[in-house]
Amino acid sequence: MTRSLLWALVVVLVAAAPSSAQVSFVGDWSGRYHEDQPDRVPGEEPGDFSGIPLNDAARRFGDAWDVARHSVLEHQCAPYTLPYMFFGPNQFRIWEERQPDTQELVALQMYLGTYQQRRTIWMDGRSHPPEYAPHTYMGFSTGEWNGDILTITTTHIKAGYYRRTGVPQSDRSTVVEHWMRHGNLLSQVTIATDPVYLTEPYIRSQEFAMMDRNNTNWLYNCEYAMEIPTDKNEVPHFLPGQNPFIGEFSSRHGMPEGGVRGGAETLLPGWQPGAKPAPPRPNVNGGFRAEDQPSKLAAGEVKAVPVQGNVYMIVGAGANIAVQVGQDGVLVVDAGSTGTSEKVLAAIKGIAPDKEIRWMVNTTFRPDHTGGNEAISKAGRTVNGNTADIIAHENVAARMIKAGVPDSSRPFKTYFEENRDFPFNNEPVLIFHPASANTDMESIVMFRRSDVIAAGDVYRTDSFPLVDPDSGGTTQGVIDALNYILAQAVPSKNLEEGGTYVIPGHGYISDEHDVVMYRDMMVIIRDRIKDMVDKKMTLEQVKAARPALDYEGRYGAETGPWTTAMFIEGIYKDLSAGRKPAATRSAR
Amino acid sequence: MLLQPLRGFRCRAEAACICAAVIVALVAFGRSDVAAQRGAGGAPQRGGGPGTQTARARGPVDFTGTWVSVVTEDWRWRMVTPPKDASATASIPVSGEGRKVAAAWDLDADNKAGNQCKAFGAGGIMRQPGRIRISWQDDNTLKLEFDAGTQTRLLQFDRNAQPPAEKTWQGFSRADWEGPGVGRGAAPVGDSRVTGGGLPGASGVPGGGGQGLRGGPPPRGQGRINTGADIKVVTTGFREGYLRKNGVPYSEQAVITEYFHRLPTHPNGDNWLEVITLVEDPRYLSQPYTTSTNFRLEANDALFKPTPCQTAPPLPVKLPTKPTPLQ
Numbered sequence: 001m002t003r004s005l006l007w008a009l010v011v012v013l014v015a016a017a018p019s020s021a022q023v024s025f026v027g028d029w030s031g032r033y034h035e036d037q038p039d040r041v042p043g044e045e046p047g048d049f050s051g052i053p054l055n056d057a058a059r060r061f062g063d064a065w066d067v068a069r070h071s072v073l074e075h076q077c078a079p080y081t082l083p084y085m086f087f088g089p090n091q092f093r094i095w096e097e098r099q100p101d102t103q104e105l106v107a108l109q110m111y112l113g114t115y116q117q118r119r120t121i122w123m124d125g126r127s128h129p130p131e132y133a134p135h136t137y138m139g140f141s142t143g144e145w146n147g148d149i150l151t152i153t154t155t156h157i158k159a160g161y162y163r164r165t166g167v168p169q170s171d172r173s174t175v176v177e178h179w180m181r182h183g184n185l186l187s188q189v190t191i192a193t194d195p196v197y198l199t200e201p202y203i204r205s206q207e208f209a210m211m212d213r214n215n216t217n218w219l220y221n222c223e224y225a226m227e228i229p230t231d232k233n234e235v236p237h238f239l240p241g242q243n244p245f246i247g248e249f250s251s252r253h254g255m256p257e258g259g260v261r262g263g264a265e266t267l268l269p270g271w272q273p274g275a276k277p278a279p280p281r282p283n284v285n286g287g288f289r290a291e292d293q294p295s296k297l298a299a300g301e302v303k304a305v306p307v308q309g310n311v312y313m314i315v316g317a318g319a320n321i322a323v324q325v326g327q328d329g330v331l332v333v334d335a336g337s338t339g340t341s342e343k344v345l346a347a348i349k350g351i352a353p354d355k356e357i358r359w360m361v362n363t364t365f366r367p368d369h370t371g372g373n374e375a376i377s378k379a380g381r382t383v384n385g386n387t388a389d390i391i392a393h394e395n396v397a398a399r400m401i402k403a404g405v406p407d408s409s410r411p412f413k414t415y416f417e418e419n420r421d422f423p424f425n426n427e428p429v430l431i432f433h434p435a436s437a438n439t440d441m442e443s444i445v446m447f448r449r450s451d452v453i454a455a456g457d458v459y460r461t462d463s464f465p466l467v468d469p470d471s472g473g474t475t476q477g478v479i480d481a482l483n484y485i486l487a488q489a490v491p492s493k494n495l496e497e498g499g500t501y502v503i504p505g506h507g508y509i510s511d512e513h514d515v516v517m518y519r520d521m522m523v524i525i526r527d528r529i530k531d532m533v534d535k536k537m538t539l540e541q542v543k544a545a546r547p548a549l550d551y552e553g554r555y556g557a558e559t560g561p562w563t564t565a566m567f568i569e570g571i572y573k574d575l576s577a578g579r580k581p582a583a584t585r586s587a588r
Numbered sequence: 589m590l591l592q593p594l595r596g597f598r599c600r601a602e603a604a605c606i607c608a609a610v611i612v613a614l615v616a617f618g619r620s621d622v623a624a625q626r627g628a629g630g631a632p633q634r635g636g637g638p639g640t641q642t643a644r645a646r647g648p649v650d651f652t653g654t655w656v657s658v659v660t661e662d663w664r665w666r667m668v669t670p671p672k673d674a675s676a677t678a679s680i681p682v683s684g685e686g687r688k689v690a691a692a693w694d695l696d697a698d699n700k701a702g703n704q705c706k707a708f709g710a711g712g713i714m715r716q717p718g719r720i721r722i723s724w725q726d727d728n729t730l731k732l733e734f735d736a737g738t739q740t741r742l743l744q745f746d747r748n749a750q751p752p753a754e755k756t757w758q759g760f761s762r763a764d765w766e767g768p769g770v771g772r773g774a775a776p777v778g779d780s781r782v783t784g785g786g787l788p789g790a791s792g793v794p795g796g797g798g799q800g801l802r803g804g805p806p807p808r809g810q811g812r813i814n815t816g817a818d819i820k821v822v823t824t825g826f827r828e829g830y831l832r833k834n835g836v837p838y839s840e841q842a843v844i845t846e847y848f849h850r851l852p853t854h855p856n857g858d859n860w861l862e863v864i865t866l867v868e869d870p871r872y873l874s875q876p877y878t879t880s881t882n883f884r885l886e887a888n889d890a891l892f893k894p895t896p897c898q899t900a901p902p903l904p905v906k907l908p909t910k911p912t913p914l915q
Contacts, residue, residue, distance in 0.1 A: 034878050035661045037679035051663035146852040147768040147816020178851050180818070180864070187847075187864050187880050191854060201854065204660055205862060205880035251906040254671040255664055267659050269717035269736065271667065287855035 023148045023181045025108065029208035030091040030215065041089055044165040046245035049262030050255070058168055058197035059261060061550035063243050064524060065166025068236035074486060074516040077222035077496050079115030079137045081160030083169050083192045086206050090114045091215060108143065108150075113218045116494045121152055128155050131294035132305065132315045134509045135159075135171050136497050142292065150179040153292045158497070159517045162192070162202065167262075170196035170554050171461075171514075174288060184210040193285050196553040199264050199277075200284045220494070233483045235523040239531050240545070302336075302343035304351050307509055308501050309450025310425055312351050317344045318368035322454035322503045324447055325351055326425025329358040332376060332388075333445050333454040333503075334369040341375030356381045359424065361431060362392035362411055363443045363456025363505070365399045373409040389413045391420070393433045395441040395472070434458065434481035438465055440472025444481065446488055454503045455485055459515055461507025463562050464548070464555045465522065467570035475526045475571045482519040486512060521551050526571060533575045543568050641771060642727035643745030648769030648815040649850045651730065654892050655720045655861045655883035662879075666715055669695075669833045671902040677836050686837055686872030693835025695901055705897035708737030709757040709829030711838040714846075714863050714881050719892045730763065730819070738894040743821055751825045755840060759826030769815030819848040831867065831877065833899050842869035859885035 033040050039048070049062055069075060080088055090112060097107040110119040119138040129140055139157035143150055152175075159171040173194040180187045186208040193201045226232070238244075250260040258273040259266045265278040297303065302316040304323065314321035317336030321344060324331040330352050336344050348357065357380025362370050373390055380388025392411035400410045420431040427449035434442055437458050445454040457466055458481040465478050489500035489512040502510040528547040537545070543565060548556065556564035659666050662679065670676060677690050698706060708716060718736030725731040728746040733739075743763035751760030823844040831838050847864040854860065861883040866876045 032878050034679050034681065035880075038675060048664075050667075051660045053660075145816070148818075149816040149849065149852060151852050176854060178849075178862070180816075180847070180849055180862070182820075182847055182864065185864070185866075185878065187862070189851060189860070189862055189880070189882070191860075193856075201856065201858065202660060203658060203860065203882045205864075205882060207864070207878045207880060253664060253673070253675065254903040254905040255668055256903065259663070259667060266663075266667070269657060269659075269719065271717075284856055287857060289855065292855070 022145050023150070024096075025094045025150065025179060025181060025186060026096055028091065028093045028211040028214055029186055030211050031086075031089060032207040032209055033089075034207070035205075036087075039163065040087055044163045045249045045252075046165050047243070047247065047249040048163070048165065048260055049167055050260050051267065052162060052167055052262040053198050053200045053202055053264035053267060054162075054167060054262045055197060055199050055553075057550045057553050060240070061168040061197070062166045063240070063246060064237045064550065065243075066236040066238055067165065069166070069520075071227070071230075072235060072516075072520075073224045073226065073232060074512060076224035077115075078513060079117055079496055080164075081137050081169060082119075082139050082154055082157050083173060083175055083190065083202075084161055084164070085112065085114065085117070085138070086188055086190060087204060088114065088164070090208075091211070091217070092208075093218075111218075112138075113215075114220065115222075115496070116218075116220045118495070127291035128153075128294055130305075131296055132313070132320075132508045133294070134498070134501070134511065135514065137495070137513075139175070146178075148180065150177075152177040152179070153288075155292070155294055158513055162197075168197050168550070170194050172196055172554070174293065176201075186210070193288075195285045198285075199280055222496075233479070233486075233519070233523075235520045237524050237527070239528060240547075300343075302340060302347050304347040305509075306351075307450075307503060308452050309447065310427060311447050311450045311452040311501075311503075313503050313509060314344055314347050316340070318371060319366075319457070319505050320454075320503050320507070322445065322447075322452070323348055323351065324425055324427070324429070324450070325355060326427070328425045329356045330380070331359040331361070331424050331429065332357055332380075333361045334363055334456070335360060335372035335376045337368045338371030341372040341379075344372055344376060345379050357388045358382055360388055360390045360411075361443060361445050361454075362390060362396050363445065363454065364439065365392075365396045365403075365441050366457070369456070369505070370396075370400075370409065373411075374406070377408070391415070391431065393441055393443055395439075396443075399441060399471075432484060434477055434484060436472050436474040436477035437481040438471075438473045438478060439468050442481065444485065451490075451500045452503065453485055453488060453500060455505060455515075457505035458482060459485060459502060459510070459518060460505040461510060461514065461518075462504075462555075463506070463557060464551070464564065464567040465518075466562055467567065467574060469570060469574045469577065473570070473574070475522070475529075475574050479519060479522050479526065482515060482522060485515050486519060489515065521555075525551070526575070529568070529571045530575050533572065539569060539572050542572055643730070643763070643765065644724050644727045645773050646771045647765055647819075648767075648772045648817045651819070651848060651850055651861065652722050652724065654886045654889040655722065656886050656891070657717050657719070658882050658884050659717050660882065662715065665832050665834070667717055669900050669902045671905050672834060673905060676832075676834050680831060680836055680877055681873055681875045682836060683872055683874045686869075686874075689837045689872065690835050693830075695835075695899060698835075698899075704899070705737055705739070705757050706828070706835075707830040707833045707899050708734070708739050708897045709838075710741065710759045710761070710823050710826045710844055711842060711867055712830050712832065713737065713739055713741070713758070714865060715832070715879065719886070719889070720861075720883060721889050721892050733892075733894075735892050735894045737897040739897075741823075743819065755825055755827045757827055757829065759823045759844075761821050761823040763819050763821045765817055766820050767815065767817030769817050772815070816849075816852075821846040821848065834902065837872045838867055838869050839871040841871055842867055842873075844868075861885070 092110050092112040095109050096105060097109055099106050105123045107123055108121040117138050121141040121143045123143050133156060135156045135158045137158050139154040141152050141154040143152040154175045157173055160169045161167055162169050173192055176191045178189040187205060189205045191201045191203045247257055250257040256273040263277055265271060265275050297316045302314060304312045304314045307313050310324050310326050312323045314323060317340035319334050321336055322333035330348060360377060377387045377390055382389055390411035391413040394414040394416045397411050397414045418433055422429055427447055430446040430448060432444045442456055442458055444456060444458060467473050467475055467478060485502060491497055491512045492499040497511055497513060499511060502515055504510055525548050529542060532542045548564060552564055664670060677687060713734055716736040718734055721733040723731050730743040732741040739758060741758045741761060743761045745763050828840050829838055830836060845866045849862040851860040851862055862880060864880045866878050868876045
């Protein structure tokens with residue numbers, strides 16, 4: 001009896017000794033909407049930007065917003081991104097993942113009933129992924145305790161909205177959260193930093209109550225459907241100055257229009273209509289620790305990263321390189337810039353040490369895609385013992401001949417039809433030539449079993465797309481090519497992300513949502529410039545009107561090989577030449 | 589003695605084993621308990637113990653300084669006086685009686701009756717756009733001065749303090765620290781362990797920057813740790829007032845519970861005060877009304893400019909006359 005009691009005492013004492021004093025957030029939580037309820041539950045009214053430290057680019061984006069955008073097939077089931085997710089209607093479940101042997105907290109896992117999203121908050125001290133990693137709706141989160149406050153930093157968030165009525169959030173946003181618990185009340189502060197659309201961090205706070213009884217509404221079975229016959233690729237939006245809802249919100253609710261237009265200056269006490277925009281505070285978007293931001297490649301670093309199935313992406317060698325590996329050997333899409341080939345070959349060796357490079361595909365003629373042609377081709381070998389074959393559309397070869405590119409660097413396996421396909425590594429490889437995209441030389445490669453598309457420069461996440469009318473490029477051709485990618489891409493079930501992955505010509509690994517946001521941008525800018533061309537505006541007038549203002553902070557450049565001015569000029573030149581866009585009715 | 593065979597044990601070795609385990613467990617438990625009282629790093633307490641320390645000395649987080657409300661939420665109800673329309677009570681779980689009182693709101697009548705401060709009482713003052721200057725009035729009283737309405741709230745940490753007989757706009761607030769590190773005291777301004785460099789706060793503002801766990805593990809990379817402790821405040825004994833400028837009421841029977849958190853310093857150096865407020869009112873609310881309000885620390889109180897209690901009349905509502913595409 002005494003022995004049993006003493007052992008029991010040992011067990012109780014050991015169990016009672018607190019290993020850490022941290023608060024537990026485990027459980028099912030449901031939102032409380034005692035702030036901004038009309039915005040958060042029924043939904044915001046168009047033209048209401050109040051309370052947001054947004055910039056002019058965001059206002060332009062919001063002014064163009066048409067709620068019918070939600071009817072676009074690819075948008076119908078799109079989840080909210082993290083900065084909005086907890087603001088909107090939501091309930092979620094939290095559980096812990098602990099290291100079995102030590103019981104150390106590895107991660108907090110979340111399942112969100114809204115859009116059936118999954119979220120992992122890593123608690124093991126790891127750093128954030130590199131900048132070329134895919135972005136997701138929930139992003140990549142790491143957490144750390146500050147006493148009883150859990151502080152979470154999230155990057156790699158897809159582009160989305162701070163409000164459902166079109167206040168944009170860029171994929172360069174970083175969100176810091178602070179979670180606090182008092183009894184059955186969870187308070188969550190979110191602070192979003194977005195150098196593209198916000199002039200300073202945007203703080204909000206929400207409350208959630210622990211659910212005593214499990215709510216059964218945990219599923220989101222969304223299936224997109226064409227409900228009204230319309231152009232599948234229509235992107236509803238309002239041209240500048242034509243949104244009839246601007247001003248309605250303020251007059252309907254007795255509010256000063258200047259305040260409804262938002263801005264950092266409107267958030268502070270004493271603000272009056274007509275107040276000047278707040279001057280930016282120094283380093284207001286900075287200060288993040290290196291490990292809390294997407295890591296960058298070191299200068300000269302070339303790296304192979306797995307994408308999906310048999311396909312890898314090599315980064316750091318100029319344009320992105322897609323590499324397919326299997327029993328038949330190696331197929332390489334694009335060759336990178338001159339001078340990087342040694343590192344590219346080493347990277348390929350790292351993922352396929354015993355395989356020969358059999359094929360190469362050039363998605364275009366530009367040197368950042370083809371500079372390594374000769375070195376990589378020579379390093380490879382066809383089954384007949386020749387150097388690896390280079391496949392490209394015949395216009396690439398013609399352009400190279402004209403430019404005096406030596407035979408050893410030129411593609412000899414050219415094609416002239418719209419599609420070329422062949423099996424390799426037990427996988428159908430489909431090459432598609434959009435007739436006139438950036439130029440008349442582009443190719444898009446799809447690995448059908450791996451479910452990966454190498455898009456070439458038709459899609460890139462680092463700049464506006466090239467539109468080069470002098471090389472056979474057209475605005476509509478770029479849009480058509482993006483729509484082709486969208487037609488092939490299928491997101492994963494429920495999460496509405498992943499599924500088919502897209503390797504861009506430059507930038508991070510993407511999926512359907514990333515491409516559709518890029519396509520929407522291209523359609524909107526096209527429509528604006530088309531409208532200006534129809535009004536007989538000169539190129540200088542068009543540039544001064546800044547038809548790409550809402551995207552300049554994300555894709556624009558004032559210097560370098562492809563500036564915003566060149567982009568505007570390319571579209572203007574194309575549309576002024578009399579070629580009519582096929583889908584002009586996308587603008588109201 | 590302990591190693592004497594105990595009744596029920598097969599041998600001396602087993603008894604010794606169990607006794608040793610008990611001792612280890614007790615030591616572990618005791619150490620954890622002490623550590624928890626001291627804080628994660630086990631720094632010794634100041635003074636004799638919680639019972640003898642002042643609230644100021646026990647406080648592990650520094651809330652002093654001037655804080656400005658940054659109105660990113662409920663903007664249309666906070667920055668302007670909202671109209672008496674269908675959205676007048678939106679977001680607030682008003683009861684039927686509360687709805688009636690809100691609908692009967694008459695700004696002119698309030699002004700004539702000398703009730704201009706009804707929107708600046710304990711239930712509404714935190715939601716008013718304005719600045720709060722926080723300082724210790726004495727070792728057990730934290731003073732909150734509001735420039736909006738020129739109001740003052742006193743958070744009484746002294747458990748012997750008694751509420752005044754007469755109700756006031758701000759009522760009587762009983763406060764206490766809660767959470768880790770209580771009893772350790774806040775790091776003083778300029779403490780190099782706080783700022784990592786002896787600077788007056790991470791952003792050059794007073795208040796210490798709220799980072800650095802004294803005696804505990806150093807922050808990873810750029811330090812931004814505070815202890816995560818908070819002040820819990822329960823307020824009663826106030827006059828009836830408004831949760832919103834437009835007359836959504838709270839009654840004298842309400843109880844207001846607040847949690848004051850100083851958030852870990854943001855990477856850009858901003859320091860935020862988060863005030864979580866629960867208003868429980870059996871008369872005018874159908875459930876607890878929960879809000880959280882954000883304030884940013886300012887470098888000084890230069891912009892703290894007291895103004896009298898005054899509510900601007902709502903702007904006129906103009907319903908659209910031209911048809912929109914949805915009509």
